[in-house]
Amino acid sequence: MASxxxxxxxxxxxxxxxxxxxxxxxxxxxxxLGLFTTSWATIQGYGIANTNITLNGGxxxxxxxxxxxxYATRPSLAAATWGAATAGTTVIGANTINVRQSTYxxxxxxxxxxxxxxxxxxxxxxxxxxxxxxxxxxxTTVLWYAPFSDGSTVTxxxxxxxxxxxxxxxxxxxx
Amino acid sequence: MAxxxxxxxxxxxARVAALSATNTYTLxxxxxxxxxxxxxxxxxxxxxxxxxxxxANNLVTSVTCGSISLSVLEGSTNTSLQEPTVYAAPYxxxxxxxxxxxxxxxxxxxxxxxxxxxxxxASTTTGSMTFREGNGAFDGAGNTTFGATGAQGSSGVITWxxxxxxIPTNYDSQQQPFIAAIVDTNxxxxxxLQLARSAGLFGxxxxxxxxxxxxxxxxxxxxxxxxxxxxxxxxGTAYGVIYGTYGNFTFSYTGVSGNNLTGCVATGLxxxxxxxxxxxxxxxxxxxxxxxxxxxxxxxxxxxxxxxLTGSTSYTSGTASANxxxxxxxxxxxxxxxxxxxxxxxNNAGYVKQTAYAVQRINxxxxxxxxxxxxxxxxxxxxxxxxxxxxxxxxxxxxKVREKIAVAVFVRTPYAVRQVASVRTAKAVxxxxxxxxxxxxxxxxxxxxxxxxxxxxxxxxSQRVSAASQANVASVTRTRQSVRRANVSVTYTxxxxxxxxxxxxxxxxxxxxxxSISKVLTISRAGTVTGDFKIAGGxxxxxxxxxxxxxxxxxxxxxxxxxxxx
Numbered sequence: 177m178a179s180x181x182x183x184x185x186x187x188x189x190x191x192x193x194x195x196x197x198x199x200x201x202x203x204x205x206x207x208x209l210g211l212f213t214t215s216w217a218t219i220q221g222y223g224i225a226n227t228n229i230t231l232n233g234g235x236x237x238x239x240x241x242x243x244x245x246x247y248a249t250r251p252s253l254a255a256a257t258w259g260a261a262t263a264g265t266t267v268i269g270a271n272t273i274n275v276r277q278s279t280y281x282x283x284x285x286x287x288x289x290x291x292x293x294x295x296x297x298x299x300x301x302x303x304x305x306x307x308x309x310x311x312x313x314x315x316t317t318v319l320w321y322a323p324f325s326d327g328s329t330v331t332x333x334x335x336x337x338x339x340x341x342x343x344x345x346x347x348x349x350x351x
Numbered sequence: 352m353a354x355x356x357x358x359x360x361x362x363x364x365a366r367v368a369a370l371s372a373t374n375t376y377t378l379x380x381x382x383x384x385x386x387x388x389x390x391x392x393x394x395x396x397x398x399x400x401x402x403x404x405x406x407a408n409n410l411v412t413s414v415t416c417g418s419i420s421l422s423v424l425e426g427s428t429n430t431s432l433q434e435p436t437v438y439a440a441p442y443x444x445x446x447x448x449x450x451x452x453x454x455x456x457x458x459x460x461x462x463x464x465x466x467x468x469x470x471x472x473a474s475t476t477t478g479s480m481t482f483r484e485g486n487g488a489f490d491g492a493g494n495t496t497f498g499a500t501g502a503q504g505s506s507g508v509i510t511w512x513x514x515x516x517x518i519p520t521n522y523d524s525q526q527q528p529f530i531a532a533i534v535d536t537n538x539x540x541x542x543x544l545q546l547a548r549s550a551g552l553f554g555x556x557x558x559x560x561x562x563x564x565x566x567x568x569x570x571x572x573x574x575x576x577x578x579x580x581x582x583x584x585x586x587g588t589a590y591g592v593i594y595g596t597y598g599n600f601t602f603s604y605t606g607v608s609g610n611n612l613t614g615c616v617a618t619g620l621x622x623x624x625x626x627x628x629x630x631x632x633x634x635x636x637x638x639x640x641x642x643x644x645x646x647x648x649x650x651x652x653x654x655x656x657x658x659x660l661t662g663s664t665s666y667t668s669g670t671a672s673a674n675x676x677x678x679x680x681x682x683x684x685x686x687x688x689x690x691x692x693x694x695x696x697x698n699n700a701g702y703v704k705q706t707a708y709a710v711q712r713i714n715x716x717x718x719x720x721x722x723x724x725x726x727x728x729x730x731x732x733x734x735x736x737x738x739x740x741x742x743x744x745x746x747x748x749x750x751k752v753r754e755k756i757a758v759a760v761f762v763r764t765p766y767a768v769r770q771v772a773s774v775r776t777a778k779a780v781x782x783x784x785x786x787x788x789x790x791x792x793x794x795x796x797x798x799x800x801x802x803x804x805x806x807x808x809x810x811x812x813s814q815r816v817s818a819a820s821q822a823n824v825a826s827v828t829r830t831r832q833s834v835r836r837a838n839v840s841v842t843y844t845x846x847x848x849x850x851x852x853x854x855x856x857x858x859x860x861x862x863x864x865x866x867s868i869s870k871v872l873t874i875s876r877a878g879t880v881t882g883d884f885k886i887a888g889g890x891x892x893x894x895x896x897x898x899x900x901x902x903x904x905x906x907x908x909x910x911x912x913x914x915x916x917x
Contacts, residue, residue: 183741320741
């Protein structure tokens with residue numbers, strides 16, 4: 177059965193988070209925002225196994241936007257810039273859940289300054305490494321993937337930009 | 352980034368009497384980096400640009416800015432009458448203030464209109480033009496002919512791009528630079544102002560006394576020409592557009608009285624406040640002040656479109672005119688008046704699509720020919736705005752674990768406490784008097800003593816219910832899994848004839864209970880324990896709940912109230 181979720185916390189990301197709380201690992205001061213080109217339908221098609229998805233390889237791969245001028249490194253997300261936790265809601269299945277959420281304090285803008293258009297950008301992920309193209313298990317751990325909120329596939333012509341604002345929610349599900 | 356005008360052509364060119372020539376125009380400034388130059392051409396015999404099909408009379412062989420040749424915008428290779436042909440190019444090294452239009456003309460004189468606009472704010476990259484609205488630019492009409500019906504109707508108002516065919520702002524909802532090139536014919540000759548709005552024409556209005564202006568004209572009454580058809584809002588609000596000295600602006604009015612519009616209030620104050628507007632240089636006696644082609648939105652008070660008009664050309668008979676409109680060709684003079692408008696602007700941000708109208712009105716005439724194109728450009732800076740949200744349902748798994756803990760708590764603590772307490776109260780208590788035997792006997796045989804009966808009967812009934820609470824005892828058994836004890840106490844406090852029989856159904860054990868003691872029954876196998884005891888004619892039974900077996904015990908404690916004689 178295909179997943180219907182509009183986000184995925186892969187196993188590696190869950191493990192990473194558990195390693196911090198409750199296991200007392202050191203929380204990173206900086207995370208990184210990446211772009212992926214795999215269609216969200218493909219990711220959903222992995223079904224419940226999509227928690228086993230991995231970046232840039234593996235049985236359930238998610239492919240990152242290729243490195244290019246303007247996307248040579250993943251933009252950083254400073255821990256201190258995430259906004260204060262506020263109340264919000266989300267819909268999980270048939271339930272509307274009260275959540276706590278934090279939105280990054282400023283939009284992350286990525287500009288295509290390469291010589292050709294970037295096509296097929298389907299969403300973003302948050303990773304622990306800035307190295308574009310680096311695969312899961314090879315220095316990169318992805319905490320979550322999500323498509324853009326409007327579900328659009330983005331093409332960035334030369335000199336076009338995309339401005340992304342990520343929001344991170346924690347849902348006490350079932351509430 | 353919004354579209355911004357840098358310069359427009361405002362020059363005079365002499366009539367050229369030749370079969371072919373190059374017209375040269377001097378631009379106010381040379382295009383610079385980050386800018387576009389757009390040249391709209393028109394003849395009343397049609398234009399065939401270089402590279403298009405041949406055979407028509409007027410062939411524009413090249414349009415250059417300095418040493419740079421401009422290209423025809425895609426789709427703008429019109430050969431029909433009264434249609435503009437648009438050349439455009441982003442800045443390139445070699446562009447100067449010299450604009451050259453080379454043409455051939457095999458027939459008698461015709462009229463060549465040239466409008467030039469230099470603007471910034473659009474991308475300079477190749478292929479940045481993202482949209483062309485050619486056919487049907489005038490919604491409801493064909494490319495070349497404004498029929499008596501259709502959008503124009505008899506009002507002379509042309510609706511351009513309705514809500515279903517709007518100017519797209521297809522890069523999110525950013526401001527969308529655009530240019531529009533429009534040709535209309537039948538240049539009016541009167542000097543009266545025209546009054547129109549996007550949804551209808553109201554007639555001819557005179558604003559010569561300055562009742563309204565975009566520079567702070569106050570509310571007032573506008574006279575209209577006698578006999579013109581004017582829409583009467585009858586107390587409501589209608590809107591009109593006035594082509595004023597400094598450009599178009601809108602106003603509202605509330606009624607019509609005789610030949611006056613009443614309750615007029617100017618809106619959209621400011622030169623470029625509302626619609627693409629510009630006051631072209633009108634040569635004396637050659638043209639009229641009239642409504643020119645403008646772009647307006649479906650809201651007369653909300654300036655969704657901003658822009659300006661340039662290169663409005665006016666027909667002149669064989670002489671030079673402003674804005675690049677000139678007679679060309681060998682013979683005579685052109686006889687078909689026409690105007691060419693080149694409009695540039697940007698819609699406001701926040702619109703995915705922009706509805707626009709070209710409002711055109713010829714005084715006392717119906718537009719019979721014309722055409723236009725609208726092109727949108729990619730903004731120089733385009734930014735898509737997106738958000739992404741991930742819900743960390745990791746927490747949900749923790750909660751699920753806590754649910755299990757909650758189940759354990761349910762078993763272990765809250766119910767256990769309550770149920771133990773219940774057991775503690777699950778006593779088989781007999782109350783009797785010192786003459787209980789006699790009293791009970793009396794009770795059994797007859798209702799001999801009304802005073803006693805309720806006392807004994809009520810007491811027993813209450814005790815039995817409590818003692819026989821299987822649910823309570825059973826719960827104790829389950830909740831005290833580690834102890835597995837169930838206590839039922841019977842205490843005797845009198846010395847009298849008594850018989851106690853305890854029966855554990857499972858083990859069928861009878862137990863004698865001495866007075867004033869508690870009896871603990873050891874359960875050897877699962878089952879309930881029932882028992883009764885009879886004391887001096889009184890009898891009470893009890894029943895435990897399900898006991899687990901070998902390690903369970905049932906502590907039976909009886910009590911008998913010592914009272915006086917019945």
